[in-house]
Amino acid sequence: MGFLNSIFLIGLTAAAIPVIIHLLNRRRIRKIKFSSLTFLSEIARSRMRNINLRRLLILVLRTLAVVFIVIAFARPTLRGGAFLLAGKAPKNVVVCLDASFSMGVDLEKGTAFTAAKDIAKAVVDEAGRHDALNVVVFADGAATPLDRGVRNKSLAKSAIDGAKLTAEATSIQRAIDTAYDIIDHSDLSGGEIYVISDFRFNADSTLTGQRKDRRDVRVFFVPVYEDEVDNVSIDRVLVPRKLLRSGEVIRVAVDVTNHSPQNPVSFPLELVVGGNRKAEKVVDLAPSASGTVTFPISFNDWGTYRCRASKSHDRLAVDDDRYFLLEVSKSVPVTLVRGMKRLDEDVERAGALDGSGHAGYFYLEKALNPRGTAEGEFAVTTIDENALTAASLPAQGVVVWTDPQQMESKRFNLLERYVARGGALMVFLGNSDRRLWQDARFLGLVGMRAATERTNQSRTGYTSFQKGHPVFSIFNEEELEMLARTRVRRYIAARGVAPDSVLAYVGGGDPALWECSRGKGKVLVFAATPDLRGSDIPLSPMFLPLVHTSVSYLASAGGAQRHPDHRVGRQLVFDAPAAALAASQLVIRDPDGTPVRPLLFETPLGELQAICEHPDKVGFYRLMRDTTAVAEAVANADTRESNISVRAIPEGGFETASVVSTGGDFLRNLQAARQGREIFGLFILLAAAALVAESLLSRTA
């Protein structure tokens, strides 16, 4: 049992009053001379025990009457009780309306969300005249359309009518927390929170229990409907290649789930690309089963394609479409990162050795873009090591790092994170900073335990190729022989490289080329730098093919990368060039074309990011500069909501929570649940009964 006004329990000290009066009366007894005690003494002897018992009983009844009255004023509540006479004091009534996408399920008379609004308005009608009404519309977040509690029921109903269905998941705990905050900041003490939801998701995970300091707040869970509804959802889309090239065949995998625990389903699943149906398959799913459907597709032209996996709409339509973007590249973006410091010191000496004075990146640039035009196979961007930013790391390209120096920690973090998330990195160690050989993070990144700089006196070339590896598989024996004839003068002798990851060795037995996987990404490491100081490989006819095959291999390597899956309600970050973001006339168009003001965010590295703070619709969002789209992003529904099979309503953790069924007469159920909580009427009755009994005992005595 709890108390809504526990401060009144101080009044229990008043229970001492009857006892004190009783004791005082005993002390102030009158002395009277009486004619004869003959009769009295006989009666007193026979009835003394009875009299004392009655007197004690009367005292107990009086004390109990005081106790019951005090308890009644403390407004006792009883969990699960069914007592009459609930309290009428003004209180807060907070209606929490679930606007998550599962509420969009079609019922017999409209959607569950429409039914929820009707229930919410009925709750408002049932509130007392002086109750402070408030509305919380919640899904993944919680919004309060009314600034503060209102007593005007029409206003509250208008707020309910104005609520819109979202494609977000549900967080009941967030709604309850918001409701508690409203009650905490209210002038009225205590209140009632009505959570009107379908309770069809795994709500237990979001409910952590009520606040222990507000036990005068009662929580009512009102399930909008209680029937079983079947639903099939498209959960996600997987594109196995990170770099899509025109003419290549890629296999798009679509995950689907039948959430019905009883019924199997069969439905056509289609893949729509740029508004045209590209492929269709019929899917059969057993009850509570998931499956993956693969669509092989290819693109003739490069560019960004808007794609959608769709199925026929069932009673919950929002998860029947899954949107995604496919970007088919014309060229492989390559970022060439130059390690400068060591290079500057040695450039003169290096020049003396090869007679040209060119550093390694020079030969790499020439190899990747021999004509120096923007239309080559590789789009090369050269930056200095200390200018590395997130924007300069191509999501679907390769980073080539020559002559690594001691990089700033935050930039190295960026590089590490880039590789771990699926990025490709090619490193030429030849002129690297010696301090890096002591840096465990760098050694970890390039897949070795230790290194020493070594001069190859015998000047032998590459040997022991892994001929089956994609880097060498296109070369024939003659070409490999040409590669083996190159002279390696200086290189970094790595220790601790896994033997099976070594693709080629230097004549002395040290690894010349090896690859390693870090997270979802790959790193390909060359022990020597492609300059004439390190070797004569830049002058070899095999240099250009080797660089091309290595970069191409890295660009398409890696496991199946999950397509960026932004959910409605979460921030949507646009992957746009920095130059585009610098413009002031930026606007985001949501899937319906409605303009949304973007939020420009500056990262710690000084980069600008355009963010759509609260995407509330599923579909494609475009970042526009004037009339030109500079970036595009996708938001999909949160598939956690798709499971709308019946679940137990999570009362656990709420001492004063109860479920109000909408089956049958909802208003009667609501009244029973509300009145069943507070039992001060019972204590008033007990107090009255004690007083009546006391009166009768005194009178009969």
Place this chain on the structure above:
Amino acid sequence: MAYLRKGTRSIRYLDPAVVSKLQNMELKARMIVEGYIAGLHRSPYHGFSVEFAEYRQYMQGDNIKTIDWKVYGKTDRTYVKLFEEETNLIGVILLDKSGSMGYPTEEEAKERERSVRRRDRADRPPPLDKLTYGSLLAASLAYLMIRQQDAVGLCLFDEKIRTLIPHRSVRKQLFHILQKLEDVQPGERTSISPALHEIAERMKRRGLVVLISDLMDDPDELIRGLKHFRHRQHEVIVFHILDPREVDLDYRDAVEFQDMESGRRLRVEPAFLRQQYAADVRGWIDKLNRDCRNHQIDYNLLRTDMPYDQALTAYLGKRQRMG
């Protein structure tokens, strides 16, 4: 009780509380008796003498009971008989002056007066204690007897006889009796029966015995004492004097009672005992009444808030029956 409505004056003199405010005992007795007679409007002396004096012709207003019908038969005229007045009765008033007759005490009487004033907002005198009430009754009876030329005596007793005034019919006897009654104070313990036996032995001639007491004694012993009088052919009237609170125990809060005779103390809640107590007292009164009736003894219960006319009527009725 029609006479009570005849005049305010006569009623007032029958109210014990009013009479008690008078100074002189004789005056008190006279007021009671005269007040009673004024209400009665007929002579209490008629027909009590037996000595014939003469005939007188019937005049309008004479009681037709006094017409001598034999003379009428002989002379065809109506004559009434006139008699000599003389005493033919010995009356002894036995007044119990034991400690219990002092109830209620002066202190309690004042407290009751205050509570009555608060409740009724009326200026009423304090209630009489039983001894005062009994004394006034005794004085009134003595006055009445002397007025009737009867011989009257007085006996004051508690556990034994304290004062005994032998019966005489002279006017001076009333003075003696009233003087004793005026000075009477509550005495010791009650022991009625031995006193009754002793007085019964002393009374040689047949007469009327009036016992005024609260009868706080063993009922069987008491009846035995009264039977002694009956055995000696005496007529007996018992006036049982009780205070209203002795009947209904009308106390509200817890009280520590002290027995006025034994001094014993008892702490009780009267509210809890009232019902049983009242039943027991009623049973006791009923037994006394029944036993008295069985032995041809007139029993009259008088509460100290009752007027005296009931007692005087009882006495006169008895006197008339005795002829």
